[in-house]
Amino acid sequence: MSVNQPVTANSWQRFCRGRKLDFWTVVIGIAFVTLALFLVFPFSSTVLRSFMTESGKLSFEHYIDFFRLPYYYRTLFNSLSVCVTATILASLVGLPLAYITARFNVWGKKLINLLIIMSLLSPPFIGAYSWILLLGRSGLITKWVQTFGIELPSIYGWLGIVLVFTLKFTPFVYLYVSGALGSIDRSLEEAAANLGMPSWKRLLTITFPLILPTILSAALMVFMSSLADFGTPMLIGEGFKVLPVLVYEEYMSEIGGNAAVASTLSVLIILCATAVLLLQKWVVGRKNYTMSALRPPEVKALSAGPRLLLTACCFAFSLVAVLPQIVVVVTSFLKTNGPIFVPGFSLESYTTIMYKLSRNIANTYAYATIAIIIMVLGGLLLAYVIVRRKSKATNLLDILIMFPYVVPGAVLGITLLVAFNKPPLLLSGTWMIMVVAYVIRKLPYTIRSSAAILYQIDPSIEEASINLGVSPMKTFFKTTARLMAPGVFSGAILSWVTTINELSSSVMLYTGRTATISVAIYTEVVRNSFGTAAALASILTFTTIISLLIFYRFSGGKEISL
Numbered sequence: 001m002s003v004n005q006p007v008t009a010n011s012w013q014r015f016c017r018g019r020k021l022d023f024w025t026v027v028i029g030i031a032f033v034t035l036a037l038f039l040v041f042p043f044s045s046t047v048l049r050s051f052m053t054e055s056g057k058l059s060f061e062h063y064i065d066f067f068r069l070p071y072y073y074r075t076l077f078n079s080l081s082v083c084v085t086a087t088i089l090a091s092l093v094g095l096p097l098a099y100i101t102a103r104f105n106v107w108g109k110k111l112i113n114l115l116i117i118m119s120l121l122s123p124p125f126i127g128a129y130s131w132i133l134l135l136g137r138s139g140l141i142t143k144w145v146q147t148f149g150i151e152l153p154s155i156y157g158w159l160g161i162v163l164v165f166t167l168k169f170t171p172f173v174y175l176y177v178s179g180a181l182g183s184i185d186r187s188l189e190e191a192a193a194n195l196g197m198p199s200w201k202r203l204l205t206i207t208f209p210l211i212l213p214t215i216l217s218a219a220l221m222v223f224m225s226s227l228a229d230f231g232t233p234m235l236i237g238e239g240f241k242v243l244p245v246l247v248y249e250e251y252m253s254e255i256g257g258n259a260a261v262a263s264t265l266s267v268l269i270i271l272c273a274t275a276v277l278l279l280q281k282w283v284v285g286r287k288n289y290t291m292s293a294l295r296p297p298e299v300k301a302l303s304a305g306p307r308l309l310l311t312a313c314c315f316a317f318s319l320v321a322v323l324p325q326i327v328v329v330v331t332s333f334l335k336t337n338g339p340i341f342v343p344g345f346s347l348e349s350y351t352t353i354m355y356k357l358s359r360n361i362a363n364t365y366a367y368a369t370i371a372i373i374i375m376v377l378g379g380l381l382l383a384y385v386i387v388r389r390k391s392k393a394t395n396l397l398d399i400l401i402m403f404p405y406v407v408p409g410a411v412l413g414i415t416l417l418v419a420f421n422k423p424p425l426l427l428s429g430t431w432m433i434m435v436v437a438y439v440i441r442k443l444p445y446t447i448r449s450s451a452a453i454l455y456q457i458d459p460s461i462e463e464a465s466i467n468l469g470v471s472p473m474k475t476f477f478k479t480t481a482r483l484m485a486p487g488v489f490s491g492a493i494l495s496w497v498t499t500i501n502e503l504s505s506s507v508m509l510y511t512g513r514t515a516t517i518s519v520a521i522y523t524e525v526v527r528n529s530f531g532t533a534a535a536l537a538s539i540l541t542f543t544t545i546i547s548l549l550i551f552y553r554f555s556g557g558k559e560i561s562l
Helices: 009-018 023-050 061-068 070-103 109-120 126-135 140-146 158-181 186-194 199-210 212-228 231-236 243-252 260-285 304-332 348-356 358-388 392-406 409-419 431-454 459-467 472-500 517-526 530-555
Strands: 334-337 340-345
Touching: 023 260, 023 358, 023 392, 023 409, 023 431, 023 472, 061 070, 061 260, 070 109, 070 158, 070 199, 070 212, 070 243, 070 260, 070 304, 109 158, 109 304, 109 530, 126 140, 126 158, 126 231, 126 304, 126 517, 126 530, 158 212, 158 231, 158 304, 186 199, 199 212, 212 243, 212 260, 231 243, 231 517, 243 260, 243 409, 260 392, 260 409, 304 334, 304 530, 334 348, 334 530, 348 358, 348 530, 358 392, 358 431, 358 472, 358 517, 358 530, 392 431, 409 431, 431 472, 459 472, 472 530, 517 530
Parallel strands: none
Antiparallel strands: 334 340
16 A cells, blocks of 8 residues: 555455454453553552652562551451451351252242342441441440340450451352352262261262352452451441551551552552462362252252241341341431430431432442443453453453452552552542442452353354354344343442442542542441431432342342352
8 A cells, every 4th residue: 555545444444354453352452451551550559659668769668567566467467367257157157048048948038038138238337337226335235135234245346347247248158159059960969868978967078068169259258358348347446457447547647648558558458368369269279179960959848847947047147137227227217416316207317418418429329320331331342352252361351350359449449549649640539530449349240240141142143143244343232242131230230239339449539529428428427427327328228229129120030140
Protein backbone atom coordinates (compact mmCIF):
# COMPACT_ATOMS: atom_id res chain seq x y z
CA MET A 1 0.00 0.00 0.00
CA SER A 2 1.46 3.34 -1.04
CA VAL A 3 1.94 6.20 1.38
CA ASN A 4 -0.79 8.28 -0.22
CA GLN A 5 -3.30 5.47 -0.64
CA PRO A 6 -6.33 5.96 1.65
CA VAL A 7 -6.92 3.38 4.34
CA THR A 8 -10.22 1.69 3.50
CA ALA A 9 -12.28 -0.63 5.69
CA ASN A 10 -11.13 -3.64 3.65
CA SER A 11 -7.46 -2.74 3.94
CA TRP A 12 -7.88 -2.27 7.73
CA GLN A 13 -9.56 -5.67 8.01
CA ARG A 14 -6.70 -7.28 6.04
CA PHE A 15 -4.25 -5.52 8.36
CA CYS A 16 -6.04 -6.88 11.43
CA ARG A 17 -6.31 -10.42 10.03
CA GLY A 18 -2.62 -10.45 9.18
CA ARG A 19 -1.83 -9.71 12.78
CA LYS A 20 -4.66 -11.82 14.26
CA LEU A 21 -6.20 -8.66 15.73
CA ASP A 22 -9.76 -9.92 16.06
CA PHE A 23 -12.45 -8.79 18.49
CA TRP A 24 -11.42 -11.17 21.28
CA THR A 25 -7.76 -10.17 21.02
CA VAL A 26 -8.86 -6.57 21.53
CA VAL A 27 -10.94 -7.65 24.56
CA ILE A 28 -7.93 -9.44 26.07
CA GLY A 29 -5.72 -6.43 25.39
CA ILE A 30 -8.17 -3.97 26.98
CA ALA A 31 -8.56 -6.29 29.99
CA PHE A 32 -4.81 -6.44 30.58
CA VAL A 33 -4.43 -2.67 30.24
CA THR A 34 -7.32 -2.07 32.67
CA LEU A 35 -6.01 -4.56 35.22
CA ALA A 36 -2.49 -3.17 34.89
CA LEU A 37 -3.81 0.32 35.62
CA PHE A 38 -6.28 -0.40 38.42
CA LEU A 39 -4.84 -3.56 40.01
CA VAL A 40 -1.17 -4.17 39.26
CA PHE A 41 -0.08 -0.52 39.44
CA PRO A 42 -1.87 0.24 42.76
CA PHE A 43 -0.52 -2.86 44.47
CA SER A 44 2.97 -2.27 43.11
CA SER A 45 2.80 1.29 44.43
CA THR A 46 1.72 0.02 47.83
CA VAL A 47 4.53 -2.53 48.00
CA LEU A 48 7.06 0.14 46.99
CA ARG A 49 5.65 2.59 49.53
CA SER A 50 6.07 0.00 52.30
CA PHE A 51 9.84 0.10 51.71
CA MET A 52 10.07 3.91 51.71
CA THR A 53 11.15 5.96 54.71
CA GLU A 54 9.82 9.45 55.40
CA SER A 55 12.91 10.86 53.69
CA GLY A 56 12.18 8.82 50.55
CA LYS A 57 14.94 6.21 50.95
CA LEU A 58 14.49 2.47 50.47
CA SER A 59 14.53 0.59 53.76
CA PHE A 60 13.17 -2.42 55.67
CA GLU A 61 12.52 -0.12 58.62
CA HIS A 62 8.74 -0.58 58.73
CA TYR A 63 8.90 -4.37 58.46
CA ILE A 64 11.52 -4.49 61.22
CA ASP A 65 9.31 -2.29 63.40
CA PHE A 66 6.33 -4.57 62.81
CA PHE A 67 8.11 -7.69 64.09
CA ARG A 68 9.97 -5.76 66.81
CA LEU A 69 7.15 -3.78 68.41
CA PRO A 70 4.46 -5.74 70.35
CA TYR A 71 1.83 -3.16 69.37
CA TYR A 72 2.12 -4.36 65.76
CA TYR A 73 2.93 -8.07 65.88
CA ARG A 74 0.28 -8.79 68.53
CA THR A 75 -2.29 -7.48 66.07
CA LEU A 76 -1.22 -10.20 63.64
CA PHE A 77 -1.73 -12.85 66.32
CA ASN A 78 -5.10 -11.31 67.20
CA SER A 79 -6.23 -11.52 63.57
CA LEU A 80 -5.07 -15.11 63.16
CA SER A 81 -6.67 -16.20 66.45
CA VAL A 82 -10.14 -14.84 65.62
CA CYS A 83 -9.97 -16.00 61.99
CA VAL A 84 -8.83 -19.56 62.79
CA THR A 85 -11.31 -19.93 65.67
CA ALA A 86 -14.21 -18.58 63.62
CA THR A 87 -13.29 -20.87 60.71
CA ILE A 88 -13.23 -23.95 62.95
CA LEU A 89 -16.52 -23.07 64.65
CA ALA A 90 -18.24 -22.18 61.36
CA SER A 91 -17.14 -25.55 59.93
CA LEU A 92 -18.35 -27.45 62.99
CA VAL A 93 -21.77 -25.82 62.71
CA GLY A 94 -22.09 -25.62 58.93
CA LEU A 95 -21.09 -29.21 58.09
CA PRO A 96 -23.81 -31.00 60.10
CA LEU A 97 -26.35 -28.33 59.12
CA ALA A 98 -25.62 -28.89 55.42
CA TYR A 99 -25.67 -32.67 55.84
CA ILE A 100 -29.06 -32.63 57.59
CA THR A 101 -30.76 -30.47 54.94
CA ALA A 102 -29.13 -32.32 52.03
CA ARG A 103 -29.75 -35.89 53.18
CA PHE A 104 -32.97 -35.79 55.22
CA ASN A 105 -36.54 -34.72 54.49
CA VAL A 106 -36.63 -31.83 56.94
CA TRP A 107 -39.53 -29.39 56.59
CA GLY A 108 -39.12 -25.92 55.14
CA LYS A 109 -35.85 -26.38 53.26
CA LYS A 110 -36.48 -23.43 50.94
CA LEU A 111 -37.22 -21.12 53.85
CA ILE A 112 -34.13 -22.36 55.70
CA ASN A 113 -31.99 -21.65 52.63
CA LEU A 114 -33.51 -18.19 52.22
CA LEU A 115 -32.89 -17.28 55.86
CA ILE A 116 -29.30 -18.51 55.71
CA ILE A 117 -28.60 -16.59 52.48
CA MET A 118 -30.15 -13.49 54.06
CA SER A 119 -27.83 -13.79 57.05
CA LEU A 120 -24.84 -14.06 54.71
CA LEU A 121 -25.85 -11.06 52.62
CA SER A 122 -26.67 -8.81 55.56
CA PRO A 123 -25.56 -5.16 55.75
CA PRO A 124 -22.07 -4.41 57.15
CA PHE A 125 -21.36 -5.20 60.82
CA ILE A 126 -25.11 -5.37 61.42
CA GLY A 127 -24.42 -8.51 63.47
CA ALA A 128 -22.06 -6.70 65.81
CA TYR A 129 -24.46 -3.79 66.22
CA SER A 130 -27.44 -6.09 66.87
CA TRP A 131 -25.62 -8.22 69.39
CA ILE A 132 -24.63 -5.06 71.25
CA LEU A 133 -28.34 -4.22 71.46
CA LEU A 134 -29.01 -7.73 72.76
CA LEU A 135 -25.90 -8.64 74.79
CA GLY A 136 -24.18 -5.31 75.37
CA ARG A 137 -23.81 -3.74 78.79
CA SER A 138 -27.36 -2.39 78.53
CA GLY A 139 -28.62 -5.04 76.12
CA LEU A 140 -32.10 -6.51 76.28
CA ILE A 141 -30.94 -10.04 77.06
CA THR A 142 -28.23 -8.79 79.44
CA LYS A 143 -30.73 -6.83 81.52
CA TRP A 144 -33.24 -9.67 81.49
CA VAL A 145 -30.83 -12.32 82.81
CA GLN A 146 -29.51 -9.87 85.42
CA THR A 147 -32.92 -9.98 87.05
CA PHE A 148 -32.12 -13.65 87.84
CA GLY A 149 -28.67 -12.75 89.18
CA ILE A 150 -26.84 -14.05 86.10
CA GLU A 151 -23.92 -12.14 84.60
CA LEU A 152 -23.23 -12.94 80.95
CA PRO A 153 -19.72 -12.73 79.46
CA SER A 154 -18.94 -9.45 77.75
CA ILE A 155 -19.82 -9.21 74.06
CA TYR A 156 -16.85 -6.90 73.56
CA GLY A 157 -13.38 -8.08 72.58
CA TRP A 158 -12.22 -11.46 71.27
CA LEU A 159 -15.30 -13.44 72.30
CA GLY A 160 -17.78 -11.08 70.66
CA ILE A 161 -15.81 -10.89 67.41
CA VAL A 162 -15.61 -14.69 67.18
CA LEU A 163 -19.35 -15.02 67.92
CA VAL A 164 -20.33 -12.56 65.20
CA PHE A 165 -17.90 -14.04 62.67
CA THR A 166 -19.16 -17.57 63.34
CA LEU A 167 -22.82 -16.67 62.89
CA LYS A 168 -22.08 -14.41 59.92
CA PHE A 169 -19.88 -16.81 57.92
CA THR A 170 -21.28 -20.27 58.75
CA PRO A 171 -23.59 -19.86 55.70
CA PHE A 172 -20.49 -20.10 53.46
CA VAL A 173 -19.85 -23.61 54.76
CA TYR A 174 -23.54 -24.52 54.57
CA LEU A 175 -24.03 -23.36 50.96
CA TYR A 176 -20.78 -24.84 49.63
CA VAL A 177 -21.18 -28.21 51.34
CA SER A 178 -24.91 -28.55 50.55
CA GLY A 179 -24.13 -28.37 46.84
CA ALA A 180 -21.24 -30.83 47.10
CA LEU A 181 -23.24 -33.40 49.07
CA GLY A 182 -25.77 -33.56 46.23
CA SER A 183 -23.08 -34.48 43.69
CA ILE A 184 -21.66 -37.59 45.42
CA ASP A 185 -22.29 -40.95 43.77
CA ARG A 186 -24.24 -42.90 46.36
CA SER A 187 -22.77 -46.22 45.21
CA LEU A 188 -19.62 -45.47 47.24
CA GLU A 189 -21.57 -45.10 50.46
CA GLU A 190 -23.77 -48.10 49.61
CA ALA A 191 -20.70 -50.27 49.08
CA ALA A 192 -19.35 -49.30 52.51
CA ALA A 193 -22.75 -49.99 54.07
CA ASN A 194 -22.86 -53.44 52.48
CA LEU A 195 -19.48 -54.15 54.10
CA GLY A 196 -20.98 -53.41 57.50
CA MET A 197 -19.51 -49.96 58.09
CA PRO A 198 -21.64 -47.89 60.51
CA SER A 199 -23.15 -44.65 59.23
CA TRP A 200 -20.99 -42.32 61.37
CA LYS A 201 -17.83 -44.01 60.10
CA ARG A 202 -19.02 -43.78 56.47
CA LEU A 203 -19.57 -40.08 57.02
CA LEU A 204 -16.07 -39.49 58.39
CA THR A 205 -14.09 -41.83 56.11
CA ILE A 206 -15.98 -41.59 52.79
CA THR A 207 -18.46 -38.72 52.52
CA PHE A 208 -16.50 -35.84 54.01
CA PRO A 209 -13.14 -36.90 52.49
CA LEU A 210 -14.80 -36.98 49.05
CA ILE A 211 -15.93 -33.37 49.38
CA LEU A 212 -12.73 -32.20 51.11
CA PRO A 213 -11.93 -29.66 48.34
CA THR A 214 -15.34 -28.06 48.85
CA ILE A 215 -14.97 -28.06 52.63
CA LEU A 216 -11.56 -26.42 52.34
CA SER A 217 -12.90 -23.88 49.85
CA ALA A 218 -15.67 -22.98 52.28
CA ALA A 219 -13.20 -22.76 55.16
CA LEU A 220 -10.99 -20.53 53.01
CA MET A 221 -13.93 -18.20 52.33
CA VAL A 222 -14.67 -17.99 56.07
CA PHE A 223 -11.03 -17.27 56.88
CA MET A 224 -10.66 -14.65 54.13
CA SER A 225 -13.93 -12.95 55.04
CA SER A 226 -12.98 -12.87 58.72
CA LEU A 227 -9.55 -11.49 57.90
CA ALA A 228 -11.05 -8.78 55.67
CA ASP A 229 -13.85 -7.70 58.03
CA PHE A 230 -13.34 -4.17 59.28
CA GLY A 231 -16.66 -3.11 60.79
CA THR A 232 -17.18 -5.89 63.36
CA PRO A 233 -13.83 -5.62 65.22
CA MET A 234 -13.93 -1.84 64.90
CA LEU A 235 -17.32 -1.74 66.61
CA ILE A 236 -16.96 -4.33 69.37
CA GLY A 237 -13.19 -4.83 69.61
CA GLU A 238 -12.74 -2.25 72.40
CA GLY A 239 -8.94 -2.37 72.35
CA PHE A 240 -8.70 -5.83 70.77
CA LYS A 241 -7.23 -4.74 67.45
CA VAL A 242 -6.97 -6.77 64.28
CA LEU A 243 -5.03 -5.95 61.10
CA PRO A 244 -7.79 -4.22 59.05
CA VAL A 245 -8.55 -1.90 61.98
CA LEU A 246 -4.86 -1.15 62.46
CA VAL A 247 -4.50 -0.39 58.74
CA TYR A 248 -7.39 2.06 58.96
CA GLU A 249 -6.06 3.78 62.07
CA GLU A 250 -2.52 4.03 60.76
CA TYR A 251 -3.61 5.50 57.45
CA MET A 252 -6.10 7.90 58.97
CA SER A 253 -3.41 9.18 61.34
CA GLU A 254 -1.07 9.77 58.43
CA ILE A 255 -3.33 11.62 55.99
CA GLY A 256 -1.25 14.28 54.30
CA GLY A 257 1.98 12.61 55.45
CA ASN A 258 3.66 9.25 55.07
CA ALA A 259 1.38 6.21 54.59
CA ALA A 260 4.26 3.72 54.59
CA VAL A 261 3.19 1.97 57.82
CA ALA A 262 -0.33 1.39 56.47
CA SER A 263 1.20 0.10 53.22
CA THR A 264 3.45 -2.28 55.17
CA LEU A 265 0.47 -3.67 57.09
CA SER A 266 -1.46 -4.03 53.82
CA VAL A 267 1.35 -6.07 52.26
CA LEU A 268 1.53 -8.33 55.32
CA ILE A 269 -2.22 -8.96 55.22
CA ILE A 270 -1.99 -9.94 51.54
CA LEU A 271 0.94 -12.26 52.29
CA CYS A 272 -1.03 -13.96 55.10
CA ALA A 273 -4.08 -14.43 52.89
CA THR A 274 -1.98 -15.71 49.98
CA ALA A 275 -0.17 -18.19 52.26
CA VAL A 276 -3.50 -19.62 53.46
CA LEU A 277 -4.73 -19.84 49.86
CA LEU A 278 -1.58 -21.70 48.75
CA LEU A 279 -1.86 -24.05 51.75
CA GLN A 280 -5.43 -24.88 50.77
CA LYS A 281 -4.40 -25.56 47.16
CA TRP A 282 -1.50 -27.75 48.33
CA VAL A 283 -3.73 -29.88 50.55
CA VAL A 284 -6.30 -30.34 47.78
CA GLY A 285 -3.63 -31.04 45.16
CA ARG A 286 -2.17 -33.99 47.08
CA LYS A 287 -5.08 -36.30 46.12
CA ASN A 288 -7.45 -36.90 43.24
CA TYR A 289 -11.10 -36.25 44.13
CA THR A 290 -12.67 -36.91 40.71
CA MET A 291 -15.80 -39.08 40.66
CA SER A 292 -18.88 -39.62 38.54
CA ALA A 293 -22.21 -38.65 40.05
CA LEU A 294 -24.35 -40.99 37.98
CA ARG A 295 -26.39 -41.96 41.04
CA PRO A 296 -26.92 -38.92 43.26
CA PRO A 297 -27.70 -39.66 46.91
CA GLU A 298 -31.32 -40.08 47.90
CA VAL A 299 -33.03 -37.95 50.52
CA LYS A 300 -33.76 -40.20 53.48
CA ALA A 301 -37.32 -40.12 54.82
CA LEU A 302 -37.43 -39.77 58.60
CA SER A 303 -40.20 -40.64 61.02
CA ALA A 304 -42.12 -37.78 62.60
CA GLY A 305 -40.01 -37.50 65.80
CA PRO A 306 -36.50 -37.28 64.30
CA ARG A 307 -37.81 -35.18 61.42
CA LEU A 308 -39.31 -32.65 63.82
CA LEU A 309 -36.10 -32.56 65.91
CA LEU A 310 -33.78 -31.99 62.94
CA THR A 311 -36.12 -29.38 61.44
CA ALA A 312 -36.15 -27.54 64.77
CA CYS A 313 -32.32 -27.58 64.89
CA CYS A 314 -32.05 -26.15 61.36
CA PHE A 315 -34.61 -23.43 62.01
CA ALA A 316 -33.01 -22.60 65.36
CA PHE A 317 -29.69 -21.78 63.70
CA SER A 318 -31.34 -20.01 60.77
CA LEU A 319 -33.34 -17.76 63.10
CA VAL A 320 -30.32 -17.01 65.31
CA ALA A 321 -28.27 -16.17 62.20
CA VAL A 322 -30.94 -13.83 60.84
CA LEU A 323 -31.86 -12.44 64.28
CA PRO A 324 -29.55 -9.39 63.92
CA GLN A 325 -31.49 -8.19 60.89
CA ILE A 326 -34.83 -8.72 62.66
CA VAL A 327 -33.57 -6.74 65.65
CA VAL A 328 -32.36 -3.90 63.45
CA VAL A 329 -35.63 -3.65 61.50
CA VAL A 330 -37.66 -3.56 64.72
CA THR A 331 -35.26 -1.04 66.25
CA SER A 332 -35.61 1.26 63.25
CA PHE A 333 -39.27 1.85 64.14
CA LEU A 334 -38.67 2.65 67.82
CA LYS A 335 -38.93 6.17 69.15
CA THR A 336 -35.66 7.81 70.14
CA ASN A 337 -34.59 10.64 72.39
CA GLY A 338 -31.08 11.42 71.17
CA PRO A 339 -29.09 8.17 71.52
CA ILE A 340 -31.72 6.64 73.85
CA PHE A 341 -34.66 4.49 72.76
CA VAL A 342 -37.93 5.37 74.47
CA PRO A 343 -41.23 3.45 74.58
CA GLY A 344 -43.38 3.56 71.47
CA PHE A 345 -43.01 3.26 67.74
CA SER A 346 -42.33 6.01 65.22
CA LEU A 347 -41.08 6.74 61.68
CA GLU A 348 -38.86 9.48 63.05
CA SER A 349 -35.62 7.66 62.20
CA TYR A 350 -36.67 7.22 58.57
CA THR A 351 -37.74 10.86 58.36
CA THR A 352 -34.34 11.92 59.69
CA ILE A 353 -32.31 9.88 57.22
CA MET A 354 -34.41 11.06 54.28
CA TYR A 355 -33.77 14.64 55.32
CA LYS A 356 -30.10 14.41 56.36
CA LEU A 357 -28.69 11.37 54.56
CA SER A 358 -30.58 11.21 51.25
CA ARG A 359 -27.32 11.81 49.35
CA ASN A 360 -25.80 8.68 50.93
CA ILE A 361 -28.78 6.63 49.78
CA ALA A 362 -28.66 8.06 46.25
CA ASN A 363 -24.88 7.50 46.07
CA THR A 364 -25.22 3.86 47.09
CA TYR A 365 -27.67 2.94 44.35
CA ALA A 366 -25.98 5.12 41.72
CA TYR A 367 -22.50 3.69 42.31
CA ALA A 368 -23.79 0.12 42.58
CA THR A 369 -25.76 0.49 39.34
CA ILE A 370 -22.75 1.83 37.42
CA ALA A 371 -20.56 -0.90 38.88
CA ILE A 372 -23.02 -3.70 38.08
CA ILE A 373 -23.33 -2.60 34.45
CA ILE A 374 -19.54 -2.75 34.11
CA MET A 375 -19.42 -6.09 35.92
CA VAL A 376 -22.11 -7.70 33.76
CA LEU A 377 -20.46 -6.63 30.50
CA GLY A 378 -17.00 -7.46 31.80
CA GLY A 379 -18.20 -10.78 33.21
CA LEU A 380 -19.68 -11.84 29.88
CA LEU A 381 -16.62 -10.95 27.82
CA LEU A 382 -13.91 -12.05 30.25
CA ALA A 383 -15.62 -15.34 31.11
CA TYR A 384 -15.79 -16.11 27.40
CA VAL A 385 -12.08 -15.50 26.73
CA ILE A 386 -11.09 -17.44 29.86
CA VAL A 387 -13.21 -20.48 28.93
CA ARG A 388 -13.21 -20.46 25.12
CA ARG A 389 -9.86 -18.82 24.30
CA LYS A 390 -7.58 -20.73 26.62
CA SER A 391 -3.93 -19.67 26.46
CA LYS A 392 -1.14 -18.54 28.75
CA ALA A 393 -2.43 -14.99 28.42
CA THR A 394 -6.00 -15.86 29.46
CA ASN A 395 -4.70 -18.03 32.33
CA LEU A 396 -2.75 -15.03 33.59
CA LEU A 397 -5.84 -12.91 33.11
CA ASP A 398 -7.87 -15.33 35.22
CA ILE A 399 -5.29 -15.19 38.02
CA LEU A 400 -5.26 -11.38 38.02
CA ILE A 401 -9.07 -11.18 38.09
CA MET A 402 -9.30 -13.57 41.04
CA PHE A 403 -6.49 -11.88 42.99
CA PRO A 404 -8.89 -9.49 44.81
CA TYR A 405 -10.38 -12.57 46.51
CA VAL A 406 -7.39 -12.51 48.89
CA VAL A 407 -7.37 -8.73 49.35
CA PRO A 408 -9.38 -7.15 52.20
CA GLY A 409 -11.42 -4.11 51.24
CA ALA A 410 -9.49 -1.75 53.53
CA VAL A 411 -6.25 -2.85 51.87
CA LEU A 412 -7.72 -2.32 48.41
CA GLY A 413 -8.79 1.17 49.48
CA ILE A 414 -5.24 1.95 50.68
CA THR A 415 -3.69 0.75 47.42
CA LEU A 416 -6.03 2.87 45.29
CA LEU A 417 -5.45 5.96 47.43
CA VAL A 418 -1.67 5.50 47.32
CA ALA A 419 -1.72 5.09 43.53
CA PHE A 420 -4.25 7.75 42.51
CA ASN A 421 -3.76 10.63 44.93
CA LYS A 422 -1.86 12.87 42.51
CA PRO A 423 -1.83 13.81 38.81
CA PRO A 424 -1.92 12.69 36.06
CA LEU A 425 -4.71 10.39 37.28
CA LEU A 426 -6.17 11.99 40.40
CA LEU A 427 -9.11 9.84 41.49
CA SER A 428 -8.94 10.22 45.27
CA GLY A 429 -12.06 11.89 46.62
CA THR A 430 -14.13 11.22 43.48
CA TRP A 431 -17.02 8.83 42.92
CA MET A 432 -14.99 7.07 40.22
CA ILE A 433 -12.53 5.59 42.71
CA MET A 434 -15.49 4.11 44.62
CA VAL A 435 -16.82 2.45 41.47
CA VAL A 436 -13.34 1.15 40.57
CA ALA A 437 -13.02 -0.44 44.03
CA TYR A 438 -16.45 -2.09 43.75
CA VAL A 439 -15.76 -3.51 40.30
CA ILE A 440 -12.35 -4.89 41.28
CA ARG A 441 -13.72 -6.52 44.45
CA LYS A 442 -16.98 -7.94 43.09
CA LEU A 443 -16.18 -8.79 39.45
CA PRO A 444 -14.96 -12.32 40.38
CA TYR A 445 -18.54 -13.28 41.40
CA THR A 446 -19.89 -12.45 37.94
CA ILE A 447 -16.89 -14.02 36.18
CA ARG A 448 -17.24 -17.31 38.04
CA SER A 449 -21.00 -17.67 37.57
CA SER A 450 -20.69 -16.74 33.88
CA ALA A 451 -17.86 -19.21 33.32
CA ALA A 452 -19.77 -21.99 35.10
CA ILE A 453 -22.73 -21.77 32.71
CA LEU A 454 -20.47 -21.29 29.67
CA TYR A 455 -18.93 -24.71 30.32
CA GLN A 456 -22.43 -26.17 29.82
CA ILE A 457 -22.98 -24.50 26.42
CA ASP A 458 -21.95 -26.62 23.45
CA PRO A 459 -19.37 -24.74 21.30
CA SER A 460 -20.97 -26.24 18.19
CA ILE A 461 -23.83 -23.72 18.57
CA GLU A 462 -21.40 -20.86 18.04
CA GLU A 463 -19.58 -22.70 15.25
CA ALA A 464 -22.84 -23.23 13.36
CA SER A 465 -23.63 -19.51 13.54
CA ILE A 466 -20.16 -18.54 12.32
CA ASN A 467 -20.35 -21.07 9.48
CA LEU A 468 -23.55 -19.34 8.35
CA GLY A 469 -21.58 -16.13 7.90
CA VAL A 470 -22.28 -14.38 11.19
CA SER A 471 -19.17 -12.72 12.65
CA PRO A 472 -17.76 -14.07 15.94
CA MET A 473 -18.66 -10.82 17.74
CA LYS A 474 -22.29 -10.87 16.54
CA THR A 475 -22.53 -14.58 17.31
CA PHE A 476 -21.43 -13.90 20.86
CA PHE A 477 -23.89 -11.08 21.53
CA LYS A 478 -26.85 -12.61 19.66
CA THR A 479 -26.44 -16.25 20.68
CA THR A 480 -23.86 -17.05 23.37
CA ALA A 481 -24.55 -14.06 25.62
CA ARG A 482 -28.27 -14.87 25.67
CA LEU A 483 -27.54 -18.47 26.66
CA MET A 484 -25.19 -17.24 29.39
CA ALA A 485 -27.81 -14.85 30.81
CA PRO A 486 -28.98 -17.09 33.71
CA GLY A 487 -25.44 -17.55 35.03
CA VAL A 488 -24.63 -13.89 34.58
CA PHE A 489 -27.84 -12.95 36.38
CA SER A 490 -26.90 -15.14 39.35
CA GLY A 491 -23.48 -13.55 39.71
CA ALA A 492 -24.87 -10.07 39.08
CA ILE A 493 -27.42 -10.37 41.91
CA LEU A 494 -24.71 -11.51 44.32
CA SER A 495 -22.40 -8.70 43.13
CA TRP A 496 -25.20 -6.14 43.45
CA VAL A 497 -26.12 -7.15 47.00
CA THR A 498 -22.52 -7.26 48.22
CA THR A 499 -21.76 -3.94 46.51
CA ILE A 500 -24.56 -1.99 48.20
CA ASN A 501 -23.43 -3.51 51.50
CA GLU A 502 -19.70 -2.81 50.97
CA LEU A 503 -18.06 -1.00 53.87
CA SER A 504 -14.37 -1.83 54.27
CA SER A 505 -13.20 -0.25 51.00
CA SER A 506 -15.83 2.53 51.09
CA VAL A 507 -14.74 3.75 54.52
CA MET A 508 -11.22 4.27 53.18
CA LEU A 509 -12.24 6.02 49.96
CA TYR A 510 -15.27 8.17 50.74
CA THR A 511 -15.55 11.91 51.17
CA GLY A 512 -18.50 13.94 52.43
CA ARG A 513 -19.96 14.03 48.91
CA THR A 514 -19.36 10.36 48.04
CA ALA A 515 -20.38 8.63 51.28
CA THR A 516 -22.67 5.60 50.94
CA ILE A 517 -25.28 3.99 53.18
CA SER A 518 -22.68 1.61 54.65
CA VAL A 519 -20.42 4.50 55.60
CA ALA A 520 -23.40 6.39 57.07
CA ILE A 521 -24.34 3.34 59.20
CA TYR A 522 -20.80 3.20 60.53
CA THR A 523 -20.62 6.92 61.34
CA GLU A 524 -24.10 6.94 62.90
CA VAL A 525 -23.21 4.02 65.19
CA VAL A 526 -19.96 5.73 66.19
CA ARG A 527 -22.02 8.84 67.07
CA ASN A 528 -24.47 6.68 69.09
CA SER A 529 -27.31 7.56 66.68
CA PHE A 530 -28.64 4.01 66.80
CA GLY A 531 -32.12 4.82 65.47
CA THR A 532 -30.90 6.33 62.20
CA ALA A 533 -28.26 3.60 61.87
CA ALA A 534 -31.00 0.96 62.19
CA ALA A 535 -33.17 2.75 59.61
CA LEU A 536 -30.29 2.85 57.12
CA ALA A 537 -29.46 -0.81 57.75
CA SER A 538 -33.13 -1.70 57.27
CA ILE A 539 -33.10 -0.05 53.84
CA LEU A 540 -30.20 -2.31 52.85
CA THR A 541 -31.99 -5.33 54.32
CA PHE A 542 -35.17 -4.61 52.36
CA THR A 543 -33.12 -4.06 49.19
CA THR A 544 -31.40 -7.40 49.73
CA ILE A 545 -34.73 -9.20 50.23
CA ILE A 546 -36.21 -7.62 47.09
CA SER A 547 -33.08 -8.53 45.10
CA LEU A 548 -33.29 -12.16 46.23
CA LEU A 549 -37.01 -12.36 45.44
CA ILE A 550 -36.37 -10.95 41.95
CA PHE A 551 -33.65 -13.54 41.45
CA TYR A 552 -35.87 -16.45 42.53
CA ARG A 553 -38.73 -15.11 40.40
CA PHE A 554 -36.74 -15.01 37.17
CA SER A 555 -34.51 -18.02 37.79
CA GLY A 556 -37.30 -20.48 38.51
CA GLY A 557 -36.17 -21.18 42.06
CA LYS A 558 -32.52 -21.74 41.18
CA GLU A 559 -30.07 -21.35 44.06
CA ILE A 560 -27.62 -18.45 44.08
CA SER A 561 -24.14 -19.59 43.08
CA LEU A 562 -21.16 -18.64 45.23
